[in-house]
Amino acid sequence: MLTALDQDGSLLDSDKSIWFQGRTAWMYATACQTYGEQSTWRAIAASCLDFIEKHGVAENGKLWFTVTQDGRPLRMRRYVYSEAFAAVGNAAMFGLTGEETYHRAASRYLANYLHYSFTPGMIAPKIEPETRSLRSIGPLMFSLHTASIVMDHLGDITVGDQRCSQWIQWSIEQIQRYFVKRDLRVLMENVSDQGEIVDHFDGRQLNPGHAIECAWFLLHEARRNDDRKLQLLGCEILDWMWERGWDEEFGGIFYFRDLYNRPVQEYWQDMKFWWPHCEALITTLLAYSLTGNSKYAQWHEQLRTWSFDHFADLEHGEWYGYLHRDGSPSVRLKGNMWKGPYHLPRMLWYCEQLLNANHFAQKE
Secondary structure (H helix, E strand, O other), X not given: OOOEEOOOOOEEEOOEEHHHHHHHHHHHHHHHHHHOXXXXXXXXXXXXXXXHHHHHEOOOOOEOOEEOOOOOEEEOOOOOHHHHHHHHHHHHHHHXXXXXXXXXXXXXXXXXXXXXXXXXXXXXXXXXXXXXXXXXXXXXXXXXXHHHHHHHHXXXXXXXXXXXXXXXXXXXXXXXXXXXXXOOOEEOOEEOOOOOOOOOHHHHEEOHHHHHHHHHXXXXXXXXXXXXXHHHHHHHHHHHHHHHHEOOOOOOEOOOEEOOOOOOOOOOOOOEEHHHHHHHHHHHHHHHHHHOOXXXXXXXXXXXXXHHHHOEOOOOOOXXXXXXXXXXXXXXXXXXXOOOOOHHHHHHHHHHHHHHHOOOOOOO
């Protein structure tokens, strides 16, 4: 799958993102299961997974982040998110085909993700831990969501030393223990190893859209298990981070904020990226479906209107990825190594499933 596309769909760069092979496989396999199998969709999903197996795996067993069009390695990153996406892509393909090859691959990639992410010393720290140690919420969000998708298709299998359901519960407990700060009304991105606030740029930095995405992962599990306490937690996080993230002057969700409303070091802090808006559209609709609270329906409609008014390209289709604070496009491209057929179609698919379920709660 090539993802670096200009406004009109013409190719800007022929390099390939390995994590997008897994993301694309998940999306097309899921579309087949939802709307009926189409040979083209199935072939795309299978091709992406085949490319990972042939060209994505490095000698150390990790997956590359980017490779050339013909599969020669370019870049290896510290983290193992490519493995998480390979896991969900293979899981969805197993759900579609029942072929054991995909079952084994999904289990293997999830195991690799968990091993590298949570075994001390497997991933080099960003900063010197003897001086300042940080733990980040991202790996826990990925373990929660990846284990959830794998369990949907493979059942509650054992991966490493725990079942998928146990990895989900452990991830939720870790998020609650270290990153939820009710006194500050915030979900943190980075904290100390003990869960304390680190009063430096990286420690104070918030990503409202990422935190809202975490809220929908929690609400999804609350819906699956009819868990009222988890539902309340997900809604709390949505409330806190919407308050911090929504731009009252221009609309849309800020990319970065500071915990104490101080200046943020990244120059793109007030830009509007496509993916947080997609995540927030899911979260607000999911919160409304679970609670019936009209506030969430209003937020969803407010966000839907702003997003489609600003991100959508009415001439060529799809969404721009990056907007200035006022909502004007900062660049005309439609895809790169980070943006491709995932966040937008996933949002449209997930929201459609919620609407079709027709199970919205009564207004609180």
